[in-house]
Amino acid sequence: MFEGVVQELIDELGRLPGVGPKSAQRIAFYLLQSEDDQAKKLAQVLLEVKDRVKFCEICGNVTEDPTCSICRDARRNQTLICVVEESKDVQAIERTREFRGLYHVLGGAISPIDGVGPDQLRIKELMTRLSNPEIQEVIIATDPNLEGEATATYLTRMLSTLGVTVSRLASGLPVGGDLEYADEVTLGRAFAGRTRSN
Template identity: 50%
Template structure:
């Protein structure tokens, strides 16, 4: 038995397909959209359409942009010899918020995952290797997540880049600020010890 009119049911189904959105959240979002004034709903739909039509990847770093080259790659004041490799465009935003990193990025758009059938040709590794061959890069910072897929991706890229003779580094891992040692897992604690530095 259908509880909602078919157009409403379809809207709920589309919201439910978004990551992290369950059935109840999808219903809440659908009814919120239905309660919007018509102009607001049209503006919302237009924003989705425009984002899909006008957003593509930067020819250099693969980050999302609406021009041929993203603003970070176009900024000549940034360190052109250092590339921070991240899995996702959202990771670029996280680094930029720190205002500490002044190099360039390379977005892989995923990580290696044999279980998920994601291999080297499914993410932007080839473009990274080409950049390093062409641009005179001196350091690559591997900043994939410290999970199984992220570690496998970092190791794979590290081995792939070895012949270039450049500096390859991995982000340090440790105890989060405000964390308590008793709640930290053994792997994180081991990494924190390995990555310790002099004060």
């Protein structure tokens, strides 16, 4: 144990996800020995982020304005909504440049173990948005894991009553991957979802 505030810093850093006690110590000493600016800059950004960052009133994406830049962009296809778990999923999809519609950020996935049920997610807000008859398709892009699949199944059932097309992202082999190393579930999905090429 270190003395006083050094140990406090190590403890606070150690509470961050993916930062173990050894990494926390390493980061703390790095900051101690760095130029004065770096620790101060980080502290300042941490304080600002909580004050300035809000969640878009429409889609739930992070933004510094009442609505996010995607929801404000009239050139986006207003008939498509892609449902994702987190804001970082929006960024991942934006990087592909494949999708030009709107998003809806749930704020997580259904996970009874973590105490997250449908009521903790922004599902009610999604239903409200879908009362707009302009919307034709909802693409469910939750993570391909247990919680994501449960959430997708729940949403599909909820949305099937609304007369809107509901679709899911394709499962299959990752591009650049090696068939030999694919797990059996992925490989099974790749077979089930095979597309005709002639």
